[in-house]
Amino acid sequence: MTLGLLAIVGTVLMWASSFVIIRAYAVELSPGPLALLRLLAGSVTLTLLLLWVRRGQLRMPTGRSLLLSSTFGVIWFAGYTVVFNWAGHFLDAGTIAMLVNLAPLMVALGAGALFGEGFPRQLFTGMAVSLVGIVLITLAGSTGDLALAGILIAVLAAVLYAAGMLVQKVALRHTDPLTATWIACLAGTLALVPxxxxxxxxxGAASAGSILGAVYMGIGPTAVAFWFWGYAMMQFPAGRVAASSLAVPALVVVMAAVALGELPPPLALLGGGICLLGVGVAQWRRAGPRGLRSPGAQ
Structure with a gap:
């Protein structure tokens, strides 16, 4: 239990830092190349981790395990990462984080439909509250404080995040977190070959900082954090793990203010806070013992 909580804390901190790095270097590397560099570093790191854990042996899974892990990687590692990078060209780090963290609400909807977790009243209440927050963020975009295109892109990133997490949950029924993450990262890297x-x-034209930033995101927020996240998914219900990401936007706002000197527009900050309140309401019941668990956590 303690290791599971530490895994969640480490993941949240590393993921929060990635929002700031994306925003800092978006002008130097376009979304696809930045994602490819990140996943290349992540693939190398995960391969070394797996060799260390497996004492020099790499065993490629087969069948459903390989298919599900690869699907999770293409959706979350490749698709989400590219779209996430794209959002950094339009929005400040804090606003991106608040919109992307609508994903736990989407995960709750998906878990209810696909995994039999149900559709409690709190879920629909949370959706209604979050909708108010999205309206406020959109209004901030209509006043010119934010780019409306960036808002839509960030919401798309949240959709891909949620879809990837739901597939990951199923994949973890057939393989361990590290192997699933390794296969997913390799599959995501292959998807970005174009x-x-x-x-x-x-x-050739990018600064050393942007290259190091991409490598760090591959090692930390991608390889180590996703390994930690997968481990946490094996220990706790999906809703509880997803809800822990609600801490990310607050950390991003603080980190961005310190490192980049930027804050979301006041209306967007208010809307983002309301969105996260809605997600929290929707997740309240799912922190209980009836939430979805993987086989290893029952």
């Missing part, structure tokens, strides 16, 4: 020419062209 960005190789653009990556080679942009790396």
């Amino acid at each position: 960005f190789i020419p653009a990556t080679l062209a942009e790396v």
Whole structure:
């Protein structure tokens, strides 16, 4: 239990830092190349971790385990990462974090429909509250304080995040967290192969900071954090783990203010807070013992 909680805390801190790094270097690397560099670093790190844990042996899973882990990787590692990077060209780090963290609410909907977790009243109440927050953030965009395109892109990132997490939950019924994360990262990297020419062209003109930032995101927020996250998914209900990401936006706002000197517009900050309140309301019941558990956590 203690290791599971530490895994969640470490993941939240590393994921929060990625929002700030994306925002800092979005002007130097376009979404695809930045994602490819990140996943390349993540794939190398995960391979080394797996060799260490498995004492020099790599065993590629087969069948459903391979298919589900690869699907999770293409959706979350490749798709989400590219769209997430894209949002950094339009919005401040805090607003992106608040919109992306609508994902736990989407996970709750998906878990209710796919895994039999049900649709409690709190879920629909939370959806209504979050809708008010989205309206306020959209109004901030309509006044010119935010880009409406960025708002839509960030919401798309949340959809991909939620879809990836739901597939990951199923994948973890067939393999361990580290192996699933390794396969997912490899699959995500392969999905981004078309960005190789653009990556080679942009790396030559990019600063050392942007390259190091991409490598860090591959090692920390991608490899280590997703391993930690997968471990936590094995220990706790999906809703409880997803709800822990509600701490990310607050950390991002603080980190961005310190590192970048930027804050979301006041109306967006209010709307984001309301969105997260809605997600918290929706997740309240799912922190209980009836939430979905993986086989290893029952």
